[in-house]
Amino acid sequence: MNTGLIAVRYATALLEFAKEANLVETVYDEAKLLTLMFSKMGRLRHALENPVISTAEKRKLLLNAIGGKASKVYEKFTDLLLENNRESLVQNIMLKFIDLYRKEKNIRYGKLVTAYPVSQKTEKSLIKLITDKAGGTLELEKVVNPDILGGFTLEVEGVRWDASVSGQLQQIRNEFTERNSKIV
Incomplete structure (x- = not known):
């Protein structure tokens, strides 16, 4: 499984989804905050990769990691990732999203x-x-x-x-x- 390619595809989809909802800057800020949380809290990644932790708990973790106030785009995208068992790729996806956003906005x-x-x-x-x-x-x-x-x-x-x-x-x-x- 090529996780880099998968992360790029999900990040591209997130960027398009955020554009459609006119929330690109909001999602960008959420992505930066989430990646900061990943770097500060090493346990977050382990919790998301833990098969014992329920999907509902993982969802709660991802929403709380950005302060609990998430945009609808972020919430729906989180649900999509959890539904497709891609929670282990969240950090990479958000990093790719940040790269795509920065490239697009110069x-x-x-x-x-x-x-x-x-x-x-x-x-x-x-x-x-x-x-x-x-x-x-x-x-x-x-x-x-x-x-x-x-x-x-x-x-x-x-x-x-x-x-x-x-x-x-x-x-x-x-x-x-x-x-x-x-x-x-």
Whole structure:
């Protein structure tokens, strides 16, 4: 069974269904929330794959995972997945749906990691810089990680810029090690 192909088909169907109901943005937000829950709660996936847990309980889990207030599209789609025993693919389907939505709306996804929280002004400047060069819009996830010491790392669609202090220290360490290995 090709789960990737199945996930793409269901995600495409969900996108079309959401368009027909004029709820694409709502379903997109629900999909992002659900994938966030999957990453935060590893047990959710195990519960959905557990054959002992009833379909009704799995439905309740999927609805509660997004806060309990689900759109009709999300509810009906959840019922379809459970009816067809595709609950183990929910996370992949939602990730594919998010990809399809972003591609259609020309939205780029980026992750900004800084040692300290950035100001709104800095965030807006960074977003403008990227969208001016790449076009479209940018959806930016911000993460604070004191381990980078200072500066930032930015990753947008697989391209990574490392302007962090820890990254520069690592580069110096690598150069030092390489030069010393040639001496010995």
